[in-house]
Amino acid sequence: MNRAPLRPVTADDIAAYDRDGIVCLRGMFDADWIDRMGAAVDEAMARPGPHAEEYTPPGGAGRFFGDLDLWQRHAAFRRFVFASPAAEIAGRLMGATRVNFLYDQLLVKEPGTAERTPWHQDQPYWAVDGWQVCSIWLPFDPIPAAACVEYVAGSHRWNRQFNPQHFSDGSPYAGTGLPPLPDIEADRDHYDIRRFDLMPGDCLVFQALIVHGAPGNRLPGRRRALATRWTGDDATFARRPGEVAIPTSDPGLAHGAAMDCDLFPRVWERPA
Template identity: 30%
Template sequence: MLSSIVTAEHVRTYREDGAVFIPQAISQTWLDLIQIGLERNMRHPGPFGVDIRNKGSGKFFTDHSNFLVNPEFQRLLYDSPIADILADLMETDEVYLFYDQIFFKGGGSADRTAFHQDMPFYQMDDSLQIAGAWITLDPLDAAHALEYVVGSHLGPEYNTFDPNQPSKVGADNGRPQLPNIQKEREKWEIRSHASQPGDLLVIHPKVLHGGAPTSEDMQRRTMTVNVFGPDVTFQPKPTRINMRFPGLAEALQPGDPLRHPYFPKLRPVPDHQKAGGVA
């Protein structure tokens, strides 16, 4: 039984397209919390925080995995409907946080982030019980939002890209070469959505996606919430991307259920995190 605003049609679209756009899925309260959390995160970056090299005149900053030190992100993920929506789309009741991430493009123009998949640097086997919600704090037309290739989660897992040079593709790790989608856009079914704060775009990490560039007169502040379900198993992967979990490969064998204190359980909400106080 679906417990959130998710419909059977949303679930079908997620399975078939690897992405689904759900307009006005979260209210202003949660957007306020994201804004405060994002500002805290930018003022106090974690070990993964990085100003990405950028030919544009503005800033492109990203950071991830700050849940444990960011009180706004904790309240957001325990109390808002985001994890319930992701649970419904993954068709499970159990949700584990893989990582939170923020992106800031602003203060001038910022380059395109090349089309890539996130799955090649996810330390897990492929599954439909993996999902990421992309949430914008700024209204965006479709030309300045996240773009994705419809259904590409059903195709190959390509090699990674260099996140420090986000307009370039291809850092070889033995998988098929990541195609240069931007060069031959007409060959791919590319989709993006004009987005308002409150909309959720949920994409599977195997979906080819990229961030459109931003222009001088705009900013794009986004958060992604990346989760997995109970059936997902650990799989170490060669990765140049700084999404490493020291000690994980010592704690788990390939194929083990992905359970570790790195990945807090969001649903069912643990008793000590339930809103409404002590019973």
């Protein structure tokens, strides 16, 4: 299993990430990671954690399943955090000198799933401030663009944060004071929406303020993916008003403290 990316993160990759807020990196994880983590996903789905959710209503077709903090319960996910190339990929794209892990999120849409992932930004869900905050979305199955996450290119630079909503029923988070997100789906032609055909070993890396969502999976293949979240030098812990989803337990940090503690371990540092 490769510890370093299978190919270098290039200046073009960094420029695309900075400009668009999303970059697709091809062939960064070897087959051993994909095979082992794919098996670990199936094991984790058989033993859901306390924050697992089923987003497909009872009796609905397919299955939209999500779970959080798998690294705290499953050795394979913990190994991925500390031994995979993910932290280095995040650090090089963000231009960080150090990278801390925030949390992991498993998102699975079985064939025939109708439920969308609603349009949203990630960072308003999290108790984190800063620009060097990103996600790596790693699929374990071939994913045609028709089932892939979609991104509004450049929306990470709108200089606005929008109120989160619950994936389960679309209800807004309470007490945040943030405005609702514009109805992206009703006005798709107005936006530069990007999506990708992906193969196992490819990954998507996106800045935490980019607006994104995902269709259901009406295709015959599975759509298993792990999203890992990472922070860099300028990220700090933020005690926000209203509902906050992440972290799921108190890290014991003061408002404005660096994201550096047992719950948010430092995983990578740029070589001198």
